[in-house]
Amino acid sequence: MKYISCRHLEHGIAFFSKSIECCCISSHEGGGNIECIPDYFGEKIDWDKFFEERKKIRDLHKSGQIYPKCKGCYYLTEQDWDDENYFSEMLIGHWSHCNCNCIYCYTDEDKYYYNTRDFYKVLPVISEMLDKNLIRNGGEITFGGGEPTILEEFEDLLGAFLSHGINNIRIHSSGIKFSPAIFKGLSEGKVTAIISIDSAAPDTYKKIKNINAFMNVRENIGKYAAAGGNLYSKYVLMPGFNDTLEEVQMWLKDCQDLGVKHIAFDIEDHWFKANRHHIPQHVYDLFDFVIKNNAYYGINDYQLYERAMNMREDRKKEQGLND
Ligand code: SF4
Numbered sequence: 001m002k003y004i005s006c007r008h009l010e011h012g013i014a015f016f017s018k019s020i021e022c023c024c025i026s027s028h029e030g031g032g033n034i035e036c037i038p039d040y041f042g043e044k045i046d047w048d049k050f051f052e053e054r055k056k057i058r059d060l061h062k063s064g065q066i067y068p069k070c071k072g073c074y075y076l077t078e079q080d081w082d083d084e085n086y087f088s089e090m091l092i093g094h095w096s097h098c099n100c101n102c103i104y105c106y107t108d109e110d111k112y113y114y115n116t117r118d119f120y121k122v123l124p125v126i127s128e129m130l131d132k133n134l135i136r137n138g139g140e141i142t143f144g145g146g147e148p149t150i151l152e153e154f155e156d157l158l159g160a161f162l163s164h165g166i167n168n169i170r171i172h173s174s175g176i177k178f179s180p181a182i183f184k185g186l187s188e189g190k191v192t193a194i195i196s197i198d199s200a201a202p203d204t205y206k207k208i209k210n211i212n213a214f215m216n217v218r219e220n221i222g223k224y225a226a227a228g229g230n231l232y233s234k235y236v237l238m239p240g241f242n243d244t245l246e247e248v249q250m251w252l253k254d255c256q257d258l259g260v261k262h263i264a265f266d267i268e269d270h271w272f273k274a275n276r277h278h279i280p281q282h283v284y285d286l287f288d289f290v291i292k293n294n295a296y297y298g299i300n301d302y303q304l305y306e307r308a309m310n311m312r313e314d315r316k317k318e319q320g321l322n323d
């Protein structure tokens with residue numbers, strides 16, 4: 001049936017530290033944060049009840065109304081939605097422990113708290129969902145908490161997705177710990193792994209990450225790149241730390257030396273929000289440089305994240321420029 005809805009509302013589930021929600025989108029008028037199960041800490045789920053609740057929101061949309069928490073969300077589209085009960089969009093974000101200390105991370109405000117916070121195991125519930133065929137391809141499974149590779153259950157968890165043929169799994173990792181399951185997923189073309197190295201030298205890395213792990217991360221990027229899949233080396237530009245042409249060129253050269261074929265280039269969130277309306281020219285120039293020259297370094301494709309896209313759009317509007 002054709003009506004206005006969204007892929008998360010129809011087939012999404014997001015595991016957070018204390019609840020299960022539909023999605024992780026919250027910066028629109030309605031505010032998002034649609035709790036499906038509040039106070040969740042790994043308990044067994046009554047799926048009939050879960051889908052009954054989801055049906056109420058679905059029916060509201062079928063009647064032409066919009067669920068108040070979804071109002072104004074850019075994910076809403078009018079299309080033919082199937083009426084089945086399954087999940088194809090999933091966020092696994094129930095923990096915040098990490099083996100890295102990026103100064104731009106939300107966990108930097110209280111690292112001890114975020115590294116010691118209790119979390120539950122998702123493998124039992126995910127295994128049950130896979131066995132019941134509740135997870136299907138067509139969307140994306142995203143790991144978006146702290147560092148996935150340090151979760152005790154991570155290798156088994158990713159292995160379970162892979163052995164059930166789930167083929168679009170996106171994992172952000174610090175790259176400090178090598179994961180055989182990520183390597184396998186990359187080589188099978190089912191995993192996209194993004195590793196933010198943000199630098200081309202140990203000193204710069206240490207300033208941004210507060211840990212001496214540059215060589216280790218570099219080595220792991222090389223190992224993952226050898227798997228031949230969607231391994232992205234990511235560079236979050238942090239003005240004052242890693243915003244020289246020399247460093248960016250060295251990073252691209254290093255990508256080439258390591259056989260990296262995909263890159264992501266972004267601008268640091270706090271800095272961007274504080275400086276959005278007076279971006280220095282050299283920051284624009286660095287983005288232009290990466291976009292124009294990445295192929296020279298053997299890169300097959302590059303991604304700009306939302307902030308970087310916004311920054312370039314702002315400039316186009318202000319100066320009437322075309323790419
Ligand atoms: S419309 Fe937006 S807020 Fe509502 S479920 Fe979809 S992504 Fe989440």
Ligand code: SF4
Pocket residue numbers: 098099100101102104105106107145146147173174
């Ligand atoms: S690797 Fe990710 S989760 Fe870990 S500190 Fe850095 S930004 Fe935060």
